Amino acid sequence: MKGRKADAALAFNTLIWGSTFTLVKSALADISPFLFLALRFSLAAAALAALWTVAWRGRAVKRTAVTGGILTGIFLFAGFLLQTLGLQFTTPPKSAFLTGLTSVMVPLLAALVYRNKPQAAEVLGVLVAICGLGLMTLEGPLGSIGKGDLLTVCCAVAFAAQIVTQGHYSERADFEVLSLIQVATAAVLALALVGWVEPLKIVWNPAVVYAILVTGLLATALAFTIQAWAQKYTSSTRTALIYMLEPVFAWLISYFILGQGLAGRAALGAVLILGGVALVELKPMQIRLHP
DSSP: OHHHHHHHHHHHHHHHHHTTHHHHHHHTTSBOHHHHHHHHHHHHHHHHHHHHHHHTTTOOOOHHHHHHHHHHHHHHHHHHHHHHHHTTTSOHHHHHHHHTTHHHHHHHHHHHHSOOOOBHHHHHHHHHHHHHHHHHHOSSOOOSOOHHHHHHHHHHHHHHHHHHHHHHHHTTSOHHHHHHHHHHHHHHHHHHHTTTSSOOOBOOOHHHHHHHHIIIIIIIIIHHHHHHHHTTTSOHHHHHHHGGGHHHHHHHHIIIIIOOOOOHHHHHHHHHHHHHHHHHHHOSOOOBOOO
């Protein structure tokens, strides 16, 4: 039951993230991306620090939680950094697809680093979902690989490393401390680069304030705390696969709020992503893959 609850909690994360696309896009017209990331992670870190400082008063902090939090925070920020840089040289649909390759890289990294063998159903589910993601995001063939594409592939590697590393340390550390240190590390790195990577720009208006509040408190503080807890009870491969529901929720929210429906190809892609998740959840094949 805890595994089912963990999977449901991770799916809830994708609902949060899928609902913030329009919000963030409108805010970025009035704030530079790295300043936005710095404010987002700083707000999340401050909220978690206020929450967990009271809850953890008088309790010891495990060294594994500190180590795991720093490592996952570095990988988390690296993913956002590389994705943002890559978007300057490639198209958003291509970026979305290449970032989605995180789901393929997670079981490979887990098997390589921690010797975690994925189930056959997990591998098949990931491949089916990747095909669906391609149908949803790509309007044409991948074509030649440019600088932006390579940066985005590296971004997928970083996000995969964050999921695998967190999966490893979630079993050994308290999720409250792990989530706080992870977000705080990302905040420090983002603040260190503000003004170096791009010119500072911010126009304080309701859209910017609302985007910082929602992404900082819900899409970062809450979401990554949920992930740190959930990965105690579910595998890294399942986490990456469930996260592929994000574009599905984004499309559904666009449909119900903005009235923008899915084209036939994109709708088929959404069905394939859901099918890939169902393959893993229903476990029609219980065998594990061996090298």
